[in-house]
Amino acid sequence: MESPRVRDPERTRERILDAAQALILDHGFSATSVDAIVGRAGATKGAFFHHFGSKADLAKALVERYAALDRAHLEQGLARAGKLSSDPLQQLLLLIAFYEEEFEAMQEPFPGCLFASYIYEAKLFDDATLAVLRESTLLWRRVLRAKLEEAAAVHPPRREVDMESLADLFYSLSEGAFVMTKTLGDKTLLARQARHLRNYLELLFGPADGAATRPPS
Amino acid sequence: MESPRVRDPERTRERILDAAQALILDHGFSATSVDAIVGRAGATKGAFFHHFGSKADLAKALVERYAALDRAHLEQGLARAGKLSSDPLQQLLLLIAFYEEEFEAMQEPFPGCLFASYIYEAKLFDDATLAVLRESTLLWRRVLRAKLEEAAAVHPPRREVDMESLADLFYSLSEGAFVMTKTLGDKTLLARQARHLRNYLELLFGPADGAATRPPS
DNA sequence: GCCATTATACCGACCGGTTGGTATGTATCA
DNA sequence: TGATACATACCAACCGGTCGGTATAATGGC
Secondary structure (H helix, E strand, O other), X not given: OOOOOOOOHHHHHHHHHHHHHHHHHHHOOOOOXXXXXXXXXXXXXXXXHHHOOOHHHHHHHHHHHHHHHHHHHHHHHHHHHHHHOOOHHHHHHHHHHXXXXXXXHOOOOOOOOHHHHHHOOHHHOOHHHHHHHHHHHHHHHHHHHHHXXXXXXXXXXXXXXXXXXXXXXXXXXXXXXXXXXXXXXXXXXXHHHHHHHHHHHHHHHOOOOOOOOOOOO | XXXXXXXXXXXXXXXXXXXXXXXXXXXXXXXXXXHHHHHHHOOOHHHHHHHOOOHHHHHHHHHHHHHHHHHHHHXXXXXXXXXXXXXXXXXXXXXXXXXXXXXXXXXXXXXXXXXXXXXXOHHHOOHHHHHHHHHHHHHHHHHHHHHHHHHHHHOOOOOXXXXXXXXXXXXXXXXXXXXXXXXXXXXXXXXXHHHHXXXXXXXXXXXXXXXXXOOOO
């Protein structure tokens, strides 16, 4: 039989958000029409404007969902690292390694980051929407900076470095690697860039001989 | 008297390209209308379609100009570094330092990179246009990788690293820092991120004890 | 030097198609 | 039976692009 046309408004909403995200990462927000979104989502314009007041509303809802997932993902990774090691430096290295694993396990080419997509069309969004980007960026900075200072307390860094910008390196390098992967279509690039961030931390905080990571004594 | 309406087609063309670039970095390509471009450039639609066959043509011409400047800038920096030091590692460190200087000297907030802007609307451009992005990315990889291998020959790295992805770190980190600056509006961020790349190279290729240069065995 | 001819550079009204958004109708649920 | 969750037809505004026209510069014959 045909699908019995079950009603599931939450799923419809999610399908629209999913379709919008995929299209926006390929075409940008402006070039992604409402018709194209509902076409891909298997919905109609009526459904779209029932769930979202406007296209701008969708933009905000979409990036809020994205930011929440991003945040949960980061905190989950840190929690997992915290269970595996009590050393803050090891936790950071593990966190990066987790991301590397995920990048390596990816099937399709990385579709890109919604934050970067938005910021290169920044003038199209209202300040409440852009505030989500800022807050997400600052969250990364805050969380990683705290962990880095813990690590520095245990393992005095071999050079004096600014901890804020060192924390920013995580976000920065991620975004840059996303741009580069999208440009070259090279799936391995993400993990290989992350590897260098790990190397840097190991060299910076590691023992003077620069040997590979050792479990904390 | 009024400006005597001098004819200068090349300048008109450049003015259109300049206006387009500024608008595209803020709104993206799709949301930048031809009317907006010519409005900002002080030209008309007639002039636009006289100089460019279509909006897509402008996109290609614009990114080609951008790529040529980017390439010239990189090669100039390397040439300048080559005059100041004969050591390839020092040349790389100088190259980064030059970029840091420029970032620090900037008045207005960094407007962003056209490559990243395009890649997040990738589906809007034909392959010839996207090829410009790829070629520019690969140029950075090629040039820096060659220099890094020279450096590694003189200063054996303290860890085994993949030189290709190490070369990619330059482009990657730049793009990421651009995204982050655009998000936070923090002018100092660019130079501070570049500083870490310099640190990484110094730690990686530098002497083990941090005192004297180790002669190659 | 001078004028006729041609090519270039530009102008701006206009066109068909697409856009975000609305109005109205209908089916499904509580 | 009222409210929710859609579906569809429609609209005004805007989009890239065209086209007839004009003003200026370059060219060539004399």
